[in-house]
Amino acid sequence: MHLNKVIGLLVISISTWASGLQAQGNSPVIFTYQGHPVTLDEFEYQYLKNKRIGEQKITAADIDEYLDLYIKFKLKYEDAKDKGMDTLRDYRMELAGYRNQLARNYLYDKEVTDELIQEAYDRLRWEIKAAHILVSVGPDASPKDTLEAYNKLKLALDKIKSQESTFDQMAMQISDDPGSKDNGGDLGYFTALQLVYPFENVAYRTENGQVSGIFRTQFGYHIIKVLDKRVNKGDIKVKHIMLRVGHNAQATNETVEKNVRDIYAKIMSKESTFEKMAYAYSEDYNSKYQGGEMDFMNVTQFVGDPVKQNWLDRAFAISKDSGICEPFRTTMGWHILMRVRTRPIGQFEQMRSSLRNQVRGDMRAQKSVDALVAKVNSENNYTAYSNSYAALLNSLDSNFTKGTFKKSQLPSYAKKTINTVPVRGNVFNQPNVSQTPLVDLVLFKIGDENHNVGEFADYLEKHNKTVYGSSDEALQRMYDQWMNEVCVNFQDKHLEEKSVEFRNIYQEYSEGILMFYRKKEMVWDKANSDSAGLANYFGQHREEYKWGDRFFCDVYFCSSEDLMNKVAKQVKKKMNPDSIKKFHNAVKPLSVDYKIGKYEVNDNYLFADKKLLEDLFANPKNRKKNKILLMGNYGSDWIVVKVNEFIPGSLKELNETRGPVTAKYEEFLEEAWTKTLQSKYQVVVNQEVVDNLKKKLVNSQ
16 A cells, blocks of 8 residues: 555655755654654664565565555554553563563673584584592682692692592592592583583593593582593484382392393284383383383483483484384383484574573673673773772771671771772772762772762672682672673663664564553454444444355264264264264274364364365255265265254354454454544655665665
């Protein structure tokens, strides 16, 4: 529909005026509504976003049609604002929640995040088997405890290197990881995004068969020995039969082994099926009643559990779908596995979105946050005041190390200052430190925001915990966390200025949801509550809602011709449809089904071959009441029809077509509402900008 044909829309096109009209920035205005400008950039973004480029060619008429729709959208949005709906609590809460969710995608450094996603995918293609030795030491441990832990592991590493002891012997002697210690530190196979990031980094950077150097995580000091590296096998779905050993007096290993081999023999000889044997005998109660079938699984589910990883290796060793392995024993009992199917690791583009979410929920995301903070600081003239920090550091007492710090405990003014430079960036000394109240001392400045000691003290009070090591290092760590949080919040507050993409998406949602609230009030709620209006609309358009000729009938679906004949005889004897179905299905499950309803010739509700209804309607003799018809074979079914009544075409009652009528009434209400808005609000279209856009998009194909 061309814009100049829309009734009631005021279109003013004065090219000499319009060509000079510009919105804020460099994008020209394509139209205004009630004085509010809509830029070409905004319109083109929305048009291309909603247009499936490549599926159909862009035409000038298509652009006109979308312009018409977009103007109407803006008018409804303006109407919602005029009614004060943008001040509603529900709207503001929903919008704030959406903005927080959307902003998370922009509060990371995109380049670093993309690198982390690619790194994670590259690593996911491999599985690593490794053993490790852990000597525990907390992140806040004292220098003495930290050194003792390091030296303990250094001594063990020296013994391994000199071959005085083996890796697994040292793991069993000194490792503080109870889950792997008794296995010589063996963690089994793992892949990316399973273990803490520093551990993963060392594991993937250590050559097969080699022992790493000492490294630290939040758990303490580690060394790793890489035992194997192999291509990630992906996921596998299996069916499982398990017989337990030792859970009662009869379940000896010999008895259970004999039973499981008997089951295996019956399956392989086709005397029975895997599913029936699982249902009858398996003691894996999570899969027994599904014929032994389990969900997809992979190595990531069994990290640190060599027994289950060995079980999984047996599954992957089955060479083809429907293949069955010989019975094997684990500590859980005896097992038989059938491979259902495998699923390789997905392609990068398939996994990108899920990997992004995993990366952002993982500690490696800190690299991206650090990069963002550095970028934000660089772009916004970040300045730190080292003497303010020193004043705070020297004003803290033992409450800080005890974890009982309160902001109110700080002195009014700084006790003394020392020459400490604890923060990165442009560093200066703040003048008049001793004359300024301590809580008002500025710690750093970013953009036009000052962040002072009092603000940091609030953060400390909220997050303070017992310090076991250096108080200087603990304060520095918390300061860095707070500073990062402040800088990320600064970026969040300025996202609309910083990111065109964010601004477009957020604007689209905020306007769309507000228009939704108004449309709900003006269209959907009215259509559902205005019964008189709906009835009046139906009365004016009743000729549009008609039944065609219909058969009211019972339709029986039988699995064979013989059953069709038997069912027809039972119908003739006036046997109840449910009774007929139960009678035959007791002998052979799923052999008979039925449906009862009123059907037009083109109905899909019967879920049968469409030729069945065509044949039923084709013969006028079929219309006789209580007639029983053996229709014959349709697809995989043999059909019996009992005709209860033939109903000639007639006008529908409202209760027979309420859904379609309501939908049309909603269209009527929306059209009336739109016409009112077109009369109420002035729209000015910059036709020159529209024409230039048409030339650009149509000619670019």
